[in-house]
Amino acid sequence: MALLEIEGLTKQFGGLLALGGVDFHIEEGEIVSVIGPNGAGKTTFFNTISGMFPPDEGEILFDGRDVAGLTPDQITKRGIARTFQNVRLFPNMTVLENIMVAQHSRTHKGVFSALFQTPGFRKEEQEIRDRARDVLGFFGTRLIGYRFDQPAFMLSYANRRRLEIARAMGTQPRLLLLDEPTAGMNPRETAELTGLIRKLRDERGFTIVVIEHEMKVVRDVSDRVVVLDHGVQIAEGSYDEVSTNEDVIEAYLGRPAESH
Ligand SMILES: Nc1ncnc2c1ncn2[C@@H]1O[C@H](COP(=O)(O)OP(=O)(O)O)[C@@H](O)[C@H]1O
Ligand SMILES: [Mg+2]
Incomplete structure (x- = not known):
């Protein structure tokens, strides 16, 4: 059984669908990166898991129990901890x-x-x-x-x-959610933290979901990469798989202009 198993996670802000039915799972001991362009819904994904606000729809099973809609304190007690994009x-x-x-x-x-x-x-x-x-x-x-x-x-x-x-x-979590941990760091600090993210798993035993925009970090830490765009998953796989995936390249670079 996956440590975290999410089905159909949906979150709307007014007319904006920030998460449009995301399925996700992570096994104990895995490091999974969540990437995607700005506004893809990555932070919202963490916010709903960590109880900042409840999802509109969807199931969030942590260690087999539904935690959707619990308060941040209750989520922490269950064993999920997160960091924020802005400290x-x-x-x-x-x-x-x-x-x-x-x-x-x-x-x-x-x-x-x-x-x-x-x-x-x-x-x-x-x-x-x-x-x-x-x-x-x-x-x-x-x-x-x-x-x-x-x-x-x-x-x-x-x-x-x-x-x-x-x-x-x-807070002694089993699952760590890291939101852009290297943002604003210089290359040396980023390299150091890359090593530490692996050590968090290898030496401290945490299961880790990391949102990261720095592709070198994603390459070096991830067992698996999930790509979000406009609130939906557009790709999933190894770093090599997603970094050569055409939908992913398009999401980052923009759709090539159609020739008419
Ligand atoms: N609390 C909120 N209220 C209204 N809109 C929000 C809120 N949080 C996020 N959004 C919107 O949801 C979309 C996804 O945002 P976010 O999850 O922060 O994206 P990412 O972290 O991938 O850059 C964006 O369009 C953002 O403006
Ligand atoms: Mg974000």
Whole structure:
């Protein structure tokens, strides 16, 4: 059984059909890229899966259970985490706090134990802190040491993007949805992150769907590539298959002018 199995996913904004019945599946341990021209519906695809808004129609089975229409918090608890195309961090919180606060949607101790600092609460806080340090350590030296206590707004752009991924990792998901993780990064940063995306799967065991516009990244990380255009899937296959597919080339370059 696929870890995520989607059927007939549909989302309309006014008169605009952003998703027109998308079928999709990903197996545990796979890395699947979702590509397509601007406005193809890629981010909307993630938004409906992650509970930002409910789909109009369609089934989203995660680990065999329908999660369509659940809230973002409930989706996180089920084991799906996502990053945003435009970084969304708490700028005034420290690096460590940004990860810790994200984990709270998964923790169990209530207000009572927090207020009275019960042993159970303190133990859980310590676990959360340790996990935050661990996921930040995944990025080498970039987000550790004195950076733990720096407010997020002081980080470089690339570090803020890394922190965004770390925050998703901190919620201990099985499925990671990464929305254009290399956007705005320079070639060296992009190459580094490409390696890390593979390591997220190989070393950390995440199943990954990644929206990516940088074709070199798509080539290097993908087990399989899905192409969306105008809210529908126009191709699916290996990188080599989709990159030579005529419908895909046409979607990116525009239909050649008909000769009359
Ligand atoms: N919240 C929204 N309200 C209205 N229209 C939206 C909203 N989100 C996306 N759209 C529209 O849906 C289409 C798909 O957008 P999006 O999913 O962001 O595309 P992509 O990520 O592939 O560039 C676009 O035409 C966009 O303008
Ligand atoms: Mg997008």
